[in-house]
Amino acid sequence: MTAARQPSIFLPHGGGPCFFMDWTWGPAETWQPTQHFLEGLAASLPAPPRALLVVTAHWEEPVFTAAASPTPGLIYDYSGFPESTYRLQWPAPGDPALAARAADLLQKGGVPAAVDAERGFDHGVFVPMKVAFPEAKIPTVALSLAAGLDPELHLAAGRALAPLRDEGVLIVASGMSFHNLRAYFGRETTEKARVFDDWLTETVARGGQERAKGLAAWREAPFATFAHPREEHLLPLMVAAGAGGDAPGRKIFGDEPMAAALSAYRFD
Numbered sequence: 001m002t003a004a005r006q007p008s009i010f011l012p013h014g015g016g017p018c019f020f021m022d023w024t025w026g027p028a029e030t031w032q033p034t035q036h037f038l039e040g041l042a043a044s045l046p047a048p049p050r051a052l053l054v055v056t057a058h059w060e061e062p063v064f065t066a067a068a069s070p071t072p073g074l075i076y077d078y079s080g081f082p083e084s085t086y087r088l089q090w091p092a093p094g095d096p097a098l099a100a101r102a103a104d105l106l107q108k109g110g111v112p113a114a115v116d117a118e119r120g121f122d123h124g125v126f127v128p129m130k131v132a133f134p135e136a137k138i139p140t141v142a143l144s145l146a147a148g149l150d151p152e153l154h155l156a157a158g159r160a161l162a163p164l165r166d167e168g169v170l171i172v173a174s175g176m177s178f179h180n181l182r183a184y185f186g187r188e189t190t191e192k193a194r195v196f197d198d199w200l201t202e203t204v205a206r207g208g209q210e211r212a213k214g215l216a217a218w219r220e221a222p223f224a225t226f227a228h229p230r231e232e233h234l235l236p237l238m239v240a241a242g243a244g245g246d247a248p249g250r251k252i253f254g255d256e257p258m259a260a261a262l263s264a265y266r267f268d
Contacts, residue, residue: 005165013123015258017123019034052170054172055172056145057233060145064114064143064144064157066113067116067143074089088127090121090126090130098169102141102164125142151231152216162244178197208247247267251264252265
C-alpha cells in the first residue's frame with residue numbers, strides 16, 4: 001500500500017508545559033486556542049502519518065542530528081512549573097530506521113548529519129505532540145537544529161528531507177513565530193509582533209525560490225530581531241519551508257497569547 005503524501009507543518013509549541021498546567025498559574029484562556037489547534041491537527045491530515053519527524057527548537061548540535069532511540073524518554077527541559085508537569089508521559093516509540101533515513105537524506109543533499117542513539121524527546125517535541133497525538137502510537141523521531149543557525153542551511157535541510165513526505169512521514173517544525181520572553185505583555189509588543197507576523201505570513205505564501213530568498217534574509221524584516229532576539233525558535237520554519245517545495249505555504253492558525261501574534265503554517 002502506498003503511503004499518503006504528508007504536508008510539512010510549522011507549529012507553535014507554546015510556553016513550557018502550558019497545555020498541562022493548573023490554571024491557577026495564569027488565565028485559563030491564554031493557550032486554549034493553540035491547544036484547540038493542536039487537537040485538530042490529526043484530522044486535518046490526508047491520512048494518519050506513518051511516522052513523525054519533529055524538528056525541535058530546543059535541541060542544537062554541531063550538525064543536524066536525528067534521535068535514534070527505539071524507546072525515547074522525556075526530557076523535562078523547563079523550570080519553575082507545577083510539579084505535576086515533571087511527571088507527564090508521552091511514550092511514543094522511536095524509529096531508528098527513520099532516523100538513519102533522515103540522516104542519509106541530509107548527507108546525500110550535502111547537509112552534514114548524524115544520529116544519536118540515546119536522545120529523548122524534549123518539550124519542543126512531547127508537549128505539542130502529546131496534545132496532537134495523545135495516544136502516542138505513531139513512531140516519532142526528533143531532529144535537532146544545526147549550530148550556527150544558518151537559515152539557508154536549514155532551508156537546504158528541508159529540501160533534502162522532502163522525500164520523506166511521499167513516504168508517509170509528517171514533518172513537524174516545532175518552534176514559535178514570535179519568541180521574545182522579555183517582550184510578552186509589553187506596551188509596544190502587540191503592534192510590533194503583528195507587523196512581523198504579517199511579513200512572515202506574506203513571505204511564506206510566496207513560491208519556493210522567492211520564499212526561500214525572503215526567509216534566508218529574515219533579519220531584514222520589520223521588527224525581526226525584536227520578535228526573535230535569538231532565532232532558534234524561528235529556524236524550524238526554514239526546515240518546513242524547504243520541505244514544502246515550490247508550492248506556496250499558507251497560514252493555518254493565528255492567535256495573540258500574551259499580547260504577541262503567533263502563527264502556524266502548512267506546506268502541501
